[in-house]
Amino acid sequence: MLPQFAKDVVYKLHSKHLAVGMTIFALGLFKKVVLADGISVYATPVFDAAEAGVLLTFFEAWSGALAYTFQLYFDFSGYSDMALGIARMFGIRLPLNFNSPYKATSIIDFWRRWHITLSRFLRNYLYIPLGGSRKGKVRRHINLMITMILGGLWHGAGWTFVLWGALHGLYLMINHGWRAVFIGRGKTKVGSFFAWAITFLAVVVSWVPFRAESISGVSNLLKAMTGVNGISLPINLENIFVNYGLLFPVNLITFDGMFHNFLYGDNFVAICWIFLLLLIATFFPNTQQLMRNYKPAFETYRGEVVKLDHKWAEWKQTMSWALFISIIVTVSILSLSGESEFLYFQF
Amino acid sequence: MNSKSYLKIIFLFVIFLLVVTALINYIVDPGNIYTKYSSNKNKLTPAVYIKKLLESNYGLLMPKNTWNERDLKKTLAEYPINYDCAIIGSSRIQQISSNRQNKSLVGTCSDMKNLSVPGATLEDYLAMSNVILKNTEFMPRTIVFGIDPWSFNFGRDKRWVRYEQDYLEMKSTLFKRHPSTHLNNNSNKDLLINLFNFQYLKRSLSVLFKTDILIVPAPEFNHSKGLDFDVMLKDGSRIFNGLYINKTKNSINTVSGNDAYSKYKIIANSFSQDEAIKIFKKLVRHLKISKINIVFVLTPYHHSVWNYPSQSIVRSIELIEKKVHEIAEQYKARVIGSYNPINIGCLENEFYDSIHPMDTCLIKLESNMTVH
Numbered sequence: 001m002l003p004q005f006a007k008d009v010v011y012k013l014h015s016k017h018l019a020v021g022m023t024i025f026a027l028g029l030f031k032k033v034v035l036a037d038g039i040s041v042y043a044t045p046v047f048d049a050a051e052a053g054v055l056l057t058f059f060e061a062w063s064g065a066l067a068y069t070f071q072l073y074f075d076f077s078g079y080s081d082m083a084l085g086i087a088r089m090f091g092i093r094l095p096l097n098f099n100s101p102y103k104a105t106s107i108i109d110f111w112r113r114w115h116i117t118l119s120r121f122l123r124n125y126l127y128i129p130l131g132g133s134r135k136g137k138v139r140r141h142i143n144l145m146i147t148m149i150l151g152g153l154w155h156g157a158g159w160t161f162v163l164w165g166a167l168h169g170l171y172l173m174i175n176h177g178w179r180a181v182f183i184g185r186g187k188t189k190v191g192s193f194f195a196w197a198i199t200f201l202a203v204v205v206s207w208v209p210f211r212a213e214s215i216s217g218v219s220n221l222l223k224a225m226t227g228v229n230g231i232s233l234p235i236n237l238e239n240i241f242v243n244y245g246l247l248f249p250v251n252l253i254t255f256d257g258m259f260h261n262f263l264y265g266d267n268f269v270a271i272c273w274i275f276l277l278l279l280i281a282t283f284f285p286n287t288q289q290l291m292r293n294y295k296p297a298f299e300t301y302r303g304e305v306v307k308l309d310h311k312w313a314e315w316k317q318t319m320s321w322a323l324f325i326s327i328i329v330t331v332s333i334l335s336l337s338g339e340s341e342f343l344y345f346q347f
Numbered sequence: 348m349n350s351k352s353y354l355k356i357i358f359l360f361v362i363f364l365l366v367v368t369a370l371i372n373y374i375v376d377p378g379n380i381y382t383k384y385s386s387n388k389n390k391l392t393p394a395v396y397i398k399k400l401l402e403s404n405y406g407l408l409m410p411k412n413t414w415n416e417r418d419l420k421k422t423l424a425e426y427p428i429n430y431d432c433a434i435i436g437s438s439r440i441q442q443i444s445s446n447r448q449n450k451s452l453v454g455t456c457s458d459m460k461n462l463s464v465p466g467a468t469l470e471d472y473l474a475m476s477n478v479i480l481k482n483t484e485f486m487p488r489t490i491v492f493g494i495d496p497w498s499f500n501f502g503r504d505k506r507w508v509r510y511e512q513d514y515l516e517m518k519s520t521l522f523k524r525h526p527s528t529h530l531n532n533n534s535n536k537d538l539l540i541n542l543f544n545f546q547y548l549k550r551s552l553s554v555l556f557k558t559d560i561l562i563v564p565a566p567e568f569n570h571s572k573g574l575d576f577d578v579m580l581k582d583g584s585r586i587f588n589g590l591y592i593n594k595t596k597n598s599i600n601t602v603s604g605n606d607a608y609s610k611y612k613i614i615a616n617s618f619s620q621d622e623a624i625k626i627f628k629k630l631v632r633h634l635k636i637s638k639i640n641i642v643f644v645l646t647p648y649h650h651s652v653w654n655y656p657s658q659s660i661v662r663s664i665e666l667i668e669k670k671v672h673e674i675a676e677q678y679k680a681r682v683i684g685s686y687n688p689i690n691i692g693c694l695e696n697e698f699y700d701s702i703h704p705m706d707t708c709l710i711k712l713e714s715n716m717t718v719h
Binding site for chain 1: 348349350351352353354356357360361364365368540541543544545548651
């Protein structure tokens, strides 16, 4: 990366670089200001309630964990895109940092897609110096665990971060073990789907200690997510279940409403947000794929950014792309000032 | 298309969209902050609303996002009608009423105008006091200040700029200076930024296509259950809507003293400003000279808030309560209530959330009274 700075072309504004950089920056700004900030209002109250010892319902806990899962991704990848975009405006290319991590079909794959610059640093300066996989299977697993725990501590000095790192260390150990046993097996679509689902769920669970402020907060939220507090279904379902003779152990299934703690305004809107962002994170092409023809970032692994099947989706300097980018820039600018203080609101 | 054209189109189209947004926000102006009810098709003004309110039997509905409450309360304060007490404060005392089924402050006020507004701060105290004093023929015998833990600070909210001129007039009266006629730069900047606010645009668009009737009398109803909309009673007090009441009833067990809401407007290590206390004392002295009795009301915080004694909120509450008693002693004012619910016998289920007590709690306020 550094040799770029010695080139004369860097530091000079060029319309081509400006166009590419501006587009990447606009996409990043939209991810941060509209998507990440938009869903954050559904994550914070759930984690606050867990810290306060509120008995969360199964669905509240999952909605909070999922909301945070997407908040963190769109926030961080948005910032990364903005950095890539600004650098590109001046003709500089930075390393790729996010590559659709929630499309990963294994934890090993996840760490090749999430915060790539950090995982590369951890691999080169911790895992490999510790011996990596060169000193046998047992040492490899120990090295993985040490690397991930220290990676957790890199994010903050707290037991919750240690727990997060240890969880990922454990995930990686299991993943490597699985690979060793099932190596060479062909992939099926159904198998890939299950691999994705398990990976995604494991990642969502791991974000709980990452976001929580204390171990008791983690415990409260995980208890609710695993159904220890029971599973509360909509009140109006009770009659239907009773009519069909579907009876459940009293303590496991109740009919007090899915979100009966009323942690945020409109539960339906919260669910819509979560599904929308799930759709974007798992089905939509990422910024690097859209801009692939213009090589927006250095790749860490060869062929890292997969080419899009549909050429029409790739970014080009067309009127429709210009209008689309204009709209997302405008919405982002309008969202920057947050809640208007001049609006009439209750308190 | 080449890069320059691409960039030009983006630049021009963004400017176009921003201008359109600003125009919509300025012309529709759902908060009525740029123009005085210019967008109101029926020429309905706060004066019409207040007249209808006082003629009503059970109050008027307050559809959300229609009226600016500071305009309504200012108009109510100006209305030529005799009354005993003016209540000035935040949403924490909006339930205090001489009209609702559970009457509060009955030992202090025979009747009242509840002029409290959401997010009230020190600047609101000055502005509303100015409005009251200007209505020389219809001045109240007593002004009740709902003092909040954030009250002795400047700039804890911006909504008071709605009657900034009244604030400036009162400030110049207190400091014996000519009133400034200029809005401060910060207000202008905020108003300008607000033109490009997405939330305000959404509200503008909803108002633009809204068919709600702005003045609807409330039917006779049970105040503890509420209606579909909030209701303003004849004395200016507020009854929350049924949805909100039910929501809080169901969620009362989750009220947390450690949540962000309990820390509303509280900034750690900045609980009060000397200048703010100085100007508040000047205001109290000025009102006393105008032969108005002064009462301070301390509205309780939920019990759960007190479980965190080391938190800024509790330290702030204790400090400000002490400060209020000192000021009351200095100016021979009465203090009613306490931030601690145990002192006045409020129960845990007599709150909407961590900072808003229900009327059943507010009727007990006078059980804790200190006359200095």
